[in-house]
Amino acid sequence: MKTVVIGVIGADVHAVGNKIIEHVLTEHGFNVVNIGVLSSQEDFINAAIETNAGAILVSSLYGHGEIDCKYMRENCQEAGLNHVKLYVGGNIVVGKQDFKEVETRFKKMGFDRVYPPGTNIEDAVKHLREDLGE
Amino acid sequence: MKTVVIGVIGADVHAVGNKIIEHVLTEHGFNVVNIGVLSSQEDFINAAIETNAGAILVSSLYGHGEIDCKYMRENCQEAGLNHVKLYVGGNIVVGKQDFKEVETRFKKMGFDRVYPPGTNIEDAVKHLREDLGE
Amino acid sequence: MITNKKIPWDTFLAKREEILRHWETGSSPMLDLDKAVETLKNIPDHKNFAKKLKQAKERGITLIQPRAGVALLDEHIKLMQYLQDEGEADFLPSTIDSYTRQNRYQNAQDGIKESERAGRSLLNGFPAVNYGVEGCKKVIDAINVPMQARHGTPDARLLTEIIHAAGWTSNEGGGISYNIPYAKNIGLEDTIRYWQYCDRLVGYYAEQGIEINREPYGPLTGTLVPPSISHTVAIIEAILAAEQGVKNITVGYGQGGNIVQDVAALQTLDELTNYYLKLFNYNDVFVTTVFHQWMGGFPADEAKSMGVIGLAASVAAQGKATKMITKSPHESQGVPTKEANAEGLKASKIVVNLLKEQSFPSSRDLKAEKEMIKKEVNALIYATLNVGKGDLAQGAVKAFARGLIDIPFAPSEMNAGKILPARDAEGRIRILEFGNLAFDDEIKAFHKERLEARAALENREVSFQMTIDDVYAVSMGTLVGKPRVRGNAA
Amino acid sequence: MITNKKIPWDTFLAKREEILRHWETGSSPMLDLDKAVETLKNIPDHKNFAKKLKQAKERGITLIQPRAGVALLDEHIKLMQYLQDEGEADFLPSTIDSYTRQNRYQNAQDGIKESERAGRSLLNGFPAVNYGVEGCKKVIDAINVPMQARHGTPDARLLTEIIHAAGWTSNEGGGISYNIPYAKNIGLEDTIRYWQYCDRLVGYYAEQGIEINREPYGPLTGTLVPPSISHTVAIIEAILAAEQGVKNITVGYGQGGNIVQDVAALQTLDELTNYYLKLFNYNDVFVTTVFHQWMGGFPADEAKSMGVIGLAASVAAQGKATKMITKSPHESQGVPTKEANAEGLKASKIVVNLLKEQSFPSSRDLKAEKEMIKKEVNALIYATLNVGKGDLAQGAVKAFARGLIDIPFAPSEMNAGKILPARDAEGRIRILEFGNLAFDDEIKAFHKERLEARAALENREVSFQMTIDDVYAVSMGTLVGKPRVRGNAA
Ligand code: B12
């Protein structure tokens, strides 16, 4: 069973999507480690190390995602997490922005997959299967 | 008392504004000759000749104003109406269009004053007083 | 003198030959009646207007339809597809241009040419007669939902022949509702006769097993029309249609603005139409209702227009209208772009969807309003029957001539034009000047009392100024027009 | 142990010294209490939140307010002016950014700098503490309507000091409502204490003759919260505020989606809050209500969002909410542009204006729903009083600890998180899993029965899947979530 870490980064308390992601991924056979809302980069990284997770799914809804996710890839590497996949989704920037540009910004920051607002979490399931192998 | 001819041109049956224009202009002391809806250029011109009107206020709501008003100025001149003021208002073209352009088109056609959708008829009262003298 | 009697088939056929000669497209072989029956039989159920309405009524949901039509065929087809796919329209309309409505097919032809030259539509609708059966068939073939002609044509006989032969399974209009608000001096007898013809054609198709929907045009002038008056017209036209053999009828009502009155209107429209159809022994007519989003002057602001649209949709859904005609944020400006039209549709769609499990609770207030509407309609229908010596067609002509039925703000000289409506303190449409309207004293006293209550609140007299203020009110952002300072009107 | 007792002035002042040291802007001379009183007294009546609300309630109309806030002061002022002038907002908000809400003033400072550099707001709100009294004063001086801080700050003591000293006459929040939906592991005792402080400050100003409005945050998690649960929190917070001397309170409710339940909720919220305030002898508190337009996930489509907004506005107006918080067509995407925000306002404004003379008629259905809400609230308040041995502050802490009050989908560990809500067949929010919620068997049986009726209709079991379907429903365009085909979720 593939292990994935999920949670909501920064000072963000949007809990609904997070609970639903846990439910859906579990139903799809993943071992879901949910660190919940108000989680720091450190919390994500520690959880991934402890559980030997294949992917970290960062949620950010409240708009500060761009600030909160800064250097996350570098911090993973520093912690020795070289192969973990980094996904991010939700409403990851402030305001309605052109998603192509947003995606480019986050890919430059080292995220493997970037999702626009209201993404169907089932889409990520396909990607997880591709990226983690099954 | 200044005489003005009002009516709705072409195959247009929008009667509400016409009834209100009659009421308001009469209240403001004009001698209003209302030829009603479904009126042709000829109807307007004949009424203006018969009543020696100073201005013709053409309403066009339904969108065919551009076709219906073609050569109206020329037809006035042909009928000997050289000094009559020509106003047009309502929803005089099809669709939401840039009003500046619409105004230019109708001014080229010889209209003295051109009004955008939803014009307060009281505005025209001011203009009538300016144009006809008091 | 006109009577409400089914047109004998021979008479119809004789007239038909003449009608088909009104414009060159009348000579199409597709107008052969057997061919037309075949075309109509090939229309699948999901593209049949009558069947889709029946389903909706049985499910208790509200379906949506825009107004839309442009001069050029290809553009019109693209517009229809867009409103279907992007706008999620359940039904599509071809709104017919105003020249065609006045049977000025040559003007329409010129309009097509000028539009081609200008690269934009110079006509305010789709000139269906000029495109003929073949053109209209292309339209229905290109879409996946039922198609209806929507117009305002006093004499729509050729138009009707063409659209049905093309497989369009609904037609809006009626001898009164497409005359009084849409013409100046065409006789009511004439237009009733024209529409008997249109209905007779639908009746013929019904005999061949083809269900076609007919929709008397509900909102009339769209401006402060009291529900009882538009209901009366709708019921008369439903009965005239039923006599000609029409089996599927949608009666309509234009949003008044007061929610209780609007829901009462929708419920009584359905109840009364069914009641009168049965009373006159038309027992197999399926009745549905259509609610028109606010038909009067719209606010200039697009966001505010969207607010009006959302509110309207909530009323249609709560009143369980079977269908709703939507408006767009461009309403006050001009014929909407396809995008603006789709915006009105989508805002409407989500509201009727969100409310589809809900209906307006019955209450004392609602019941009283319904009772009032019924009393008024009964009075008007009774008076019509009376002057018609039991014949509703004759009655209608005479009732209008004498002002027993009277429609506010109508351009037609066949209409007395003596009544004046105004809103009461809660925004319900009442009448302040009755002319000869066939209301008894009790009903009149009720209206008077309600309007005086408002006048007292506003510290003024009941007068025509109230009517004027109410005409402008919605476009100015309120329902009940407030007294304005002189020189500050509009 | 915390108690519902007015904080002695000395204790307050001692605490105040400490609070003002939390961030450098706390040292402003404008925070001198006499100076603050002077500032507040200079606020004219039309910019006083409490007074404008009172007027609206007396006139029976619904006023509107957006959410809005950006990182940079000048931009924020422009935004406010735009929403006032173009959006016709009756009240303005300064929505505070999320770092400030977590008292991370240094992060907020960085956010201001980064926003300056980027030329666009990187913060999701206005960092009022960082701008201090002087900055906040500039905001209120630049506008013509009352100003309120809207946030979600568990410990808003410094923020509260600053905004009131700047002349902002309303503050949203409360010890429960700004904890459970907005925090993870901050104790309820702590947040109740923090908010007693905020209320005590308002109580002090009241003693100086200054009316300041306080607004417990009604919608909680905004996601399928049954009205009785949010009402209970609102009432408890109203009473805690009243004890500290607050005299003008606005209790809130987030649109549920079923019109009858929403109107019942608005009416009972007003009735119950007044009832309990009087029961506990707070006799001079003026209560108003605020209706929040749909607080759950919005549809992605902007036109559909406008539909939701129009519908919401119609409910607020019919339920006679005193104020309504508006959403924008950008809701599902992100913090709206000022234009989008104004669109939401204008659509809302016209709807409340059109309906201002109307109210929802009383009916058997409405009465029954109101009775049910009242029964449930009474049960919850009674249980809270019971575990608190008559003290509502203590009671609240214990009731949450034991799950007697329980809020669905809340992030806080102080919340049991055991109840599961779902909609019944008409879309009314009911409960399928009660955890320890303090409902008696009769109430539970009612909920069960309603949900089973829905399950039967949908041919499935009552289960968590229903809750999930309902969470997504509105963003997918319906109210009651339909069973989805597996692999087709979301
Ligand atoms: C009510 C209405 C109707 C009623 C009219 C009833 C009747 N017989 O009077 C009905 C439902 C029958 C109707 C029919 C049609 N209508 Co219509 N109708 C309207 C509507 C909603 C309101 C018009 C109204 O009464 N306003 C209130 C009065 C008081 O205001 P007013 O008419 O604008 O007039 C005032 C000012 O404009 C100004 N004014 C007018 N003329 C002049 C002239 C001068 C010189 C000056 C200074 C001022 C001035 O002063 C007036 C008094 O204040 C408008 C849209 C809107 N405005 O919201 C569409 C609208 C005018 N209709 C429209 C159309 C297309 C039609 C139809 C062709 C098709 C259809 N949709 O069914 C048919 C046309 C039939 C025909 N042959 O004419 C379009 C026109 C489109 C365009 N120009 O691009 C509009 C704009 C709707 C739209 N956006 O599509 N309509």
Ligand code: B12
């Ligand atoms: C409900 C809600 C709230 C509730 C949250 C209650 C709670 N504790 O959970 C309350 C009212 C408390 C709240 C508060 C705030 N909110 Co809020 N909130 C929403 C709202 C309306 C719905 C969110 C939701 O629950 N959706 C339903 C769930 C199921 O969907 P979801 O969260 O989007 O998650 C799904 C997908 O996005 C996807 N997904 C999510 N993460 C990831 C990650 C990966 C890797 C993948 C593949 C997929 C994925 O899968 C999830 C499940 O399907 C949204 C707007 C909207 N979407 O309509 C705003 C919104 C998210 N909030 C917003 C803001 C700004 C705030 C506040 C700062 C200010 C405010 N408006 O009061 C505070 C923030 C507090 C804080 N510190 O976080 C903004 C964010 C703006 C931005 N990014 O530009 C939004 C977009 C509203 C807006 N347009 O302004 N909010």
